Structure formats: C-alpha cells, structure tokens
Amino acid sequence: MSLTNLHPMLNIAIKAARLAGSVINRASLDIEKVAVQSKGANDFVTEVDEHAERVIIETILAAYPGHGILAEESGRTLGAQDSEFVWIIDPLDGTTNFIHGFPVYAVSIALAFRGVVQQAVVYDPNRNDLFVASRGRGAFLNERRLRVSKRLRLADSLIGTGFPFRKGDNFKRYMKMFEEISQQCAGLRRPGAASLDLCYVAAGWYDGFFETGLSPWDIAAASLIITEAGGLVGNFTGESDFLNQREIVAGNPKVYGQLVGILAPYTRVIKEDDVKPTSEGYVPAPAADATDAFLADAGVPAAPAVPAAKPVRKAIKVAGPRTPRDRQ
Numbered sequence: 001m002s003l004t005n006l007h008p009m010l011n012i013a014i015k016a017a018r019l020a021g022s023v024i025n026r027a028s029l030d031i032e033k034v035a036v037q038s039k040g041a042n043d044f045v046t047e048v049d050e051h052a053e054r055v056i057i058e059t060i061l062a063a064y065p066g067h068g069i070l071a072e073e074s075g076r077t078l079g080a081q082d083s084e085f086v087w088i089i090d091p092l093d094g095t096t097n098f099i100h101g102f103p104v105y106a107v108s109i110a111l112a113f114r115g116v117v118q119q120a121v122v123y124d125p126n127r128n129d130l131f132v133a134s135r136g137r138g139a140f141l142n143e144r145r146l147r148v149s150k151r152l153r154l155a156d157s158l159i160g161t162g163f164p165f166r167k168g169d170n171f172k173r174y175m176k177m178f179e180e181i182s183q184q185c186a187g188l189r190r191p192g193a194a195s196l197d198l199c200y201v202a203a204g205w206y207d208g209f210f211e212t213g214l215s216p217w218d219i220a221a222a223s224l225i226i227t228e229a230g231g232l233v234g235n236f237t238g239e240s241d242f243l244n245q246r247e248i249v250a251g252n253p254k255v256y257g258q259l260v261g262i263l264a265p266y267t268r269v270i271k272e273d274d275v276k277p278t279s280e281g282y283v284p285a286p287a288a289d290a291t292d293a294f295l296a297d298a299g300v301p302a303a304p305a306v307p308a309a310k311p312v313r314k315a316i317k318v319a320g321p322r323t324p325r326d327r328q
C-alpha cells in the first residue's frame with residue numbers, strides 16, 4: 001500500500017482526520033478563548049472536541065450514510081444503529097494536553113466491520129504526522145512503512161503508559177504495576193494521548209505500552225496500526241479481547257510477552273471459570289464505577305449482566321457488552 005493507492009474508506013477517514021486537525025490547529029492559536037467544560041474530576045471536553053467530532057461525522061456520513069458511528073462525545077446517537085460498519089472516533093485524544101498547549105494530541109478514527117477494525121487513521125496535527133493502516137496492507141507514517149522495534153529484552157526497553165486520573169480509578173492497583181514495570185525496563189513515559197502512544201509502538205519508538213481505563217475510541221485505530229506494523233496488542237492476559245476491556249498491553253512480540261508476564265495477575269477480564277450462575281442465571285453486576293458512568297454519559301449502553309451459560313471471552317466487539325467488574 002502506498003498513500004496514493006488507498007482503500008476508499010481509508011481515504012474518507014484521512015479526509016475527516018485532516019479536517020478535524022485543521023479545526024484543532026486553528027483553535028490552538030488562541031487557546032485562551034476555548035471554552036472548557038468538565039465531564040467529571042480531571043476529565044474535560046472543549047468546544048474543539050465537539051466541533052472536530054461534528055466535522056468528522058459529517059464527512060463520514062456524507063460518504064457512507066448507512067454506516068454506524070461510535071464517537072466519544074456523541075456516543076451512538078448519530079449514524080445507522082444496525083450497520084455492520086461502525087466508525088469509532090476520538091475527535092481529540094489528549095484534551096488535557098490541548099487545553100494546556102502541550103503539543104501531544106491527535107485525532108483517531110477507525111472503521112470496524114462486524115467488530116473487527118479494518119481501516120485506521122491517527123493524525124497528529126502538531127507535527128502533521130499521519131499514521132494509517134488498512135487490514136492486511138501494512139501500516140505507514142506519512143509515506144514510510146512502519147515496523148515495531150527489534151528489541152528483545154524488557155530491561156533494554158522504553159515503555160509507554162498512561163496514569164489513572166479520574167475519580168473512582170483504582171490508583172493502588174496501577175501503582176503496583178508501575179512499580180514492577182518501571183524497575184524492569186529502561187524507561188517509562190506518559191505523554192498523555194493514548195492513540196499516539198500506541199502509534200509510537202508501531203513506529204518502534206516505544207518497545208511496549210500498557211494502560212488501564214481506556215475506551216474503544218482511544219485504542220481502536222492504533223491497535224490495527226500496531227498489528228500491521230508487526231506488533232501485538234491484547235488484554236493483560238495476552239488475549240485479543242481488549243477493545244472493550246479497559247486494559248491494554250502492546251509491544252513488539254518479544255517485549256509484549258514479557259509485559260504480559262508481569263501484568264497478567266492484574267487483569268480484570270472475567271474468565272469463564274469465574275462466572276458463577278445465580279438463581280436467575282446471571283452474575284449480579286457490581287455497582288458501576290466512574291468509567292461506567294463516563295461511558296453512559298457518552299451514550300454507550302451500559303454493560304448487561306453476564307449470562308452464566310455463555311463464555312465471556314469472545315472476539316473483539318465494537319461497543320460491548322462489557323463485563324461487569326471494577327475496571328481499573
């Protein structure tokens with residue numbers, strides 16, 4: 001794949017991402033004027049997130065009116081509700097950085113078909129860097145083919161992460177992982193835009209990445225960019241069910257394996273054996289945590305209780321059902 005011979009759906013994603021990037025760049029020239037609202041403690045949305053999201057969705061639906069949309073700010077309210085094609089959109093990933101003028105944020109757009117990501121764009125408007133991938137056709141940064149790093153040992157690796165920061169997040173659990181990994185790698189970084197962090201794994205700049213509490217729009221596009229660059233992405237037990245699991249680990253194949261070895265005991269993915277039948281045939285759902293409330297605000301349907309009879313570990317899904325547990 002070269003950037004002159006792109007899948008038509010990837011072309012639309014690129015057009016939408018660049019338009020959103022222009023909205024973001026224009027606003028960044030006078031950041032003091034940007035109206036900021038709080039979605040919760042340390043969780044912000046600006047008029048720029050909303051404007052960028054509108055531009056992206058208009059561009060996509062003008063080309064593909066029958067497709068579905070899952071976007072951070074408008075949830076599933078726009079687009080078709082029953083399409084097998086769903087665009088997963090984060091119009092501005094790294095809003096806190098943007099508000100402060102810290103130049104690390106991006107637009108993230110993925111297209112999933114039957115729950116599997118097929119096309120992906122992450123656009124960094126500060127550097128005019130365009131990360132793209134089409135399933136089976138490789139990953140690119142601008143015109144350059146991406147490959148993950150060749151580093152073999154975690155001890156030599158630079159690892160990206162994201163810290164918990166919302167009220168209700170499980171800080172203690174994260175600090176234990178942080179303590180273990182920071183002592184076993186060459187360096188840990190937290191720039192603050194998960195979509196870019198993951199693209200940095202694809203580019204070989206990081207050797208691995210882990211974070212908890214991320215949503216599908218933070219990770220959908222970049223996860224395909226990583227696998228197309230020869231990397232691996234999964235949940236903390238190393239399985240491919242990560243998009244809705246609020247835990248993600250990625251890396252080149254060697255470092256990924258070493259990270260999974262450390263992170264597996266911290267997983268929150270429910271195993272089949274943990275699912276206990278009740279008289280109603282369901283595991284009772286615990287009280288929703290802060291991230292569940294956040295998803296509900298964003299229009300993503302709440303996770304149903306998990307049917308006791310069905311296996312919980314399944315292939316990647318676009319928007320749930322999510323397993324009922326403390327997520328961080």
Ligand code: IPD
Binds near residue numbers: 093096193214
């Ligand atoms: C956030 C960024 C950040 C991650 C947060 C995300 P937002 O996205 O990706 O790196 O740590 O969990 O919510 O809210 O700026 O789009």
Ligand code: CA
Binds near residue numbers: 092094
């Ligand atoms: Ca985000």
Ligand code: CA
Binds near residue numbers: 049072090092093
């Ligand atoms: Ca966002």
